[in-house]
Amino acid sequence: MKRRHFTLIEMLVVVAVIAILIGILIPTIGTVMQKVKQSQTKAVINSLRLAIKQYESTYGILPFTGTNADKSILYEPGTTPNPVYEELLSTLEGNDTSLNPRGIKFLDLSDADYDDAWDEELNVVLDLDYNSSIDSALIYGAGTKNTEIIIWSAGPDGDHNADDGHADNEDNVNSWDK
Numbered sequence: 001m002k003r004r005h006f007t008l009i010e011m012l013v014v015v016a017v018i019a020i021l022i023g024i025l026i027p028t029i030g031t032v033m034q035k036v037k038q039s040q041t042k043a044v045i046n047s048l049r050l051a052i053k054q055y056e057s058t059y060g061i062l063p064f065t066g067t068n069a070d071k072s073i074l075y076e077p078g079t080t081p082n083p084v085y086e087e088l089l090s091t092l093e094g095n096d097t098s099l100n101p102r103g104i105k106f107l108d109l110s111d112a113d114y115d116d117a118w119d120e121e122l123n124v125v126l127d128l129d130y131n132s133s134i135d136s137a138l139i140y141g142a143g144t145k146n147t148e149i150i151i152w153s154a155g156p157d158g159d160h161n162a163d164d165g166h167a168d169n170e171d172n173v174n175s176w177d178k
Contacts, residue, residue, distance in 0.1 A: 047112075116153035153174070
């Protein structure tokens with residue numbers, strides 16, 4: 001019996017087909033990974049929003065401190081880590097008994113951090129005057145929102161679009177889009 005071997009041309013065709021398939025697959029993997037990170041961030045946002053709503057239901061007010069009561073925002077650009085955000089997480093975890101006197105654990109930080117998938121802190125704005133409206137200036141021009149809690153991530157580019165005139169950045173992950 002004569003054994004048939006692959007020719008050089010057949011091998012090159014197989015290698016070329018594999019290279020084309022890999023070339024098609026690599027961008028798809030990047031897109032899928034981006035969607036996974038956005039989904040992870042959305043889950044963290046929803047979890048944090050639920051903890052804030054549970055706090056409000058328990059105490060009858062939104063969690064806040066005197067330092068942010070006047071400006072109704074829990075985000076200080078350029079401050080890492082943001083002490084007000086850390087205080088919010090500590091309050092919701094039950095560690096800060098000045099704002100959570102019963103020490104109720106609304107969040108469990110032992111098995112999760114409450115940063116976005118790009119390891120940046122989330123931005124939180126609370127409607128501390130309780131008029132069910134958050135001004136667009138507090139959320140980088142994304143339009144006034146009729147809600148009490150706004151939470152968002154600037155996304156992978158870290159750009160809120162505060163200075164470029166865009167109403168919203170398509171890679172931002174936020175609590176007001178379903």
